[in-house]
Amino acid sequence: MKMNWGTGLAIWLVLFIAFILYFVIRISTEDKYDYDLVTEEYYQKEMIFQQEFDAEENSNSLDGKITGKRTTTGWMLTFPKHIDYTKIKGTVFLYRPSNKKLDFEIPLELKSKNLLIPDQRLIAGRWNTIIKWSYEGEDYLFKEKIVY
Template identity: 40%
Template sequence: MKLNWGTSIVIAFILFIGFIMFFVVNMLTDDKYDHDLVVESYYKKNLTLQKDIDDSKKALALDQNVEINLAKEGLEIIFPTEFNFADIKAELFMYRPSDKALDFTTNLQLKSSRFVLPHNDFTSGRWDAILKFSYNNEDYMVTKKINK
């Protein structure tokens, strides 16, 4: 059987479509290509953005900044000594950019001006620690990128 140019073009199109379909099916079924949105409720989060910016500015304006560091025991949060730790209401949101299933929120029960989140509470990798706290009816927010 002799192929003419018309048959060759049809065969080339079929092979090309098969090639593209192979990659589409591969991308849709392979878990390593499964990426989540940064924030589930994007528009709702956008409404609170200005408040978050204002709270971050207030936290930076403090005489003594809140420190978030990676220590031997875990993630260490140190509040200013000028604050009475009993009056601080704080919440720590740990955001994992690569897997939303690992995200979690912890209400901090402070026994001193220092709080430690143990290493076994979060896995190795990149994290965004977002600390929101209030003291004397003022809201503050501190963010820190962590590589564990």
């Protein structure tokens, strides 16, 4: 059988499509390639968007901001100096975009202006930090992306 350039091109094209399909099927079926880039309760979160927006505006209007920095023992969050930390109630949610199994939430029970997130809870990579807190009847929201 004589093979011309058209036959060779058709064979190459079929092999290339099979190659691409192999990787698409492999990535979509294996658990180690599972990436959770959205939250489970997407529509419920959309309903409270305005409340979160207002809380974030309240945070931006504060004199001081919440700051975070890496220490030898973990990630240290520091609240503004002019706020009485004993009146703060809320939660700190750490969201891992690449693996929802690593997400966790810590209640805000401050004994000082600092909150330490222990090194054992954080593995290397990107984390989204969401701090929802209330102070004297006002709701606040602080979001920060960190690379640990």
